[in-house]
Amino acid sequence: EAEVAQSPRYKITEKSQAVAFWCDPISGHATLYWYRQILGQGPELLVQFQDESVVDDSQLPKDRFSAERLKGVDSTLKIQPAELGDSAMYLCASTQGGASYNEQFFGPGTRLTVL
Amino acid sequence: GQQVMQIPQYQHVQEGEDFTTYCNSSTTLSNIQWYKQRPGGHPVFLIQLVKSGEVKKQKRLTFQFGEAKKNSSLHITATQTTDVGTYFCAGRAGGTSYGKLTFGQGTILTVHP
Numbered sequence: 001e002a003e004v005a006q007s008p009r010y011k012i013t014e015k016s017q018a019v020a021f022w023c024d025p026i027s028g029h030a031t032l033y034w035y036r037q038i039l040g041q042g043p044e045l046l047v048q049f050q051d052e053s054v055v056d057d058s059q060l061p062k063d064r065f066s067a068e069r070l071k072g073v074d075s076t077l078k079i080q081p082a083e084l085g086d087s088a089m090y091l092c093a094s095t096q097g098g099a100s101y102n103e104q105f106f107g108p109g110t111r112l113t114v115l
Numbered sequence: 116g117q118q119v120m121q122i123p124q125y126q127h128v129q130e131g132e133d134f135t136t137y138c139n140s141s142t143t144l145s146n147i148q149w150y151k152q153r154p155g156g157h158p159v160f161l162i163q164l165v166k167s168g169e170v171k172k173q174k175r176l177t178f179q180f181g182e183a184k185k186n187s188s189l190h191i192t193a194t195q196t197t198d199v200g201t202y203f204c205a206g207r208a209g210g211t212s213y214g215k216l217t218f219g220q221g222t223i224l225t226v227h228p
Binding site for chain 2: 040041042043044045048056091093103104105106107108109
């Protein structure tokens with residue numbers, strides 16, 4: 001069964017350092033999402049891509065976060081510089097086709113700890 | 116902005132008891148999805164409701180979408196230890212085909228054998 005791949009699974013960094021997370025969606029899935037999930041809360045959308053284009057990044061802290069999906073396949077989320085409050089699980093998800101009305105398939109996530 | 120609230124935050128039941136979680140949106144939704152996240156895992160899609168008043172069943176799970184499309188519920192009959200996890204509703208506002216999902220904070224279900 002096809003799955004969304006993410007790496008690394010765990011990342012520990014010191015504040016002010018740069019970190020990057022990678023996501024490979026299910027093959028053929030045009031829509032890709034990055035979510036942040038703080039412990040005890042639901043996932044919060046950071047950025048949504050349709051192919052290589054950003055369609056929603058209204059909740060992305062653009063002073064320190066950036067995301068790209070250059071070829072419309074895999075994607076990278078970067079934080080620079082990391083802050084203590086960025087400690088969370090970063091989840092990637094994808095959906096089939098262009099419409100976002102389909103179910104989202106989530107990857108295993110990257111758990112970030114900022115010291 | 117759109118807010119999605121879930122209650123209760125926690126629910127502890129004995130195996131065999133029923134469980135219900137409720138989801139309320141501050142705005143009318145075009146559709147709502149439900150996800151389950153096992154401890155240490157990632158959210159897994161359960162179902163999507165689209166129509167006003169819609170009711171869907173999956174074995175022991177019953178999902179409802181309110182007539183006004185602003186609320187929803189998930190009911191589990193005769194819980195089992197395998198039902199343990201956090202249940203999230205996620206609502207999508209109408210207006211665009213790219214409308215984002217707004218997740219509730221989830222209901223954590225524990226089942227005592």
